[in-house]
Amino acid sequence: MSGHGFHVHGPHDHEVEHAAQHADKDSFSGQIAVMTAILATVGALFSYMGGATQANAGLFKNNAAIKKTEASNQWNFYQAKSSKQNMAELAVAIVADDRKPGYQQEVERYKKEKAEIMVEAKKLEAESTGWDQRSDAELHLHHRWAQATTALQISIALAAIALLTRRKWLEWGMFGVAGLGLVLGGLAIAHI
Template sequence: MEDIEVPTEHLHETIKEKTEEARETEKKWVMSLAISTALVAVLAAIAGLLAGHHSNEALIEQIRASDQWAYYQAKGIKAEIKSLQIGGADHSADVEKYRKEQKQIQTAARAHEKLSEDHLEKHVLLAKSVTLFQITIAVSAISILTRRKWLWYLGLVFALFGVFCFISGLL
């Protein structure tokens, strides 16, 4: 009996071509994942730096507000002392001057408190963006290890929310 020959050369070439195509596609995906993760890491670093800056500024503004409130109290004490002085000249002009200065000091103290609150709000938004970027990086790492593209896409969703918080923290 004669052996039947099945032409497999063409089959081997097709398998080899498909394997190369799959490898090229995976290389592109891995490269895209690596680049997107690196960009997210850069955004996380910038957001972390800015979050720390706004935290410091919030603290400085709160200290300035506290200083102004202490100054406000000092002017109030001076006004009270002047109004209680006995036997001297009329001190109502001095008392009125201190009360007027207190109003200006109060305005400055409230302005510093407002600035502190604004910086703290930006700090919170930027800190959220850092957290979301870190989650993105972790999910991307799991994605590359498990070769699951859907995890990378999920990570990109976290990154989009992170970018939203980042931009909100800048405004």
């Protein structure tokens, strides 16, 4: 260990270190010490991936909300144009015949503008839906990575208990739970 500064040991670090130093004399302890180190390394990688997917899910959800707001703004703009079009249509109905063509041109202009605004609003809504779907997919992966990490943490705890109690069945339990964690990690890698 470090000869300088402050060093904190985990609950089973001393026992694992001791077992690693005496691995020649005790293959049970050596095997568990090596497996604990491997599981801790893989668990750290899984934990990183879990954090990354959680951050992505939040980022994508934020993008979805921004696009939804932009779409809402477009729909508000569309509604304003509809109100102006309605006013122009009312004017066509009540003004003298010589003034009707000018208001009719406004009605047609508002119809054209509304059609363009509607296309943009629907495009933004589709983008929002796409970001929502990507967020949901990332959140699912986050849960899968978290499950894998949890299984590996449990297997490390079982390894420590097996090392302290010298129970072979706990060692097999460690391997079983570690295998489950690796399967869950594989599912996360495969985006399942």
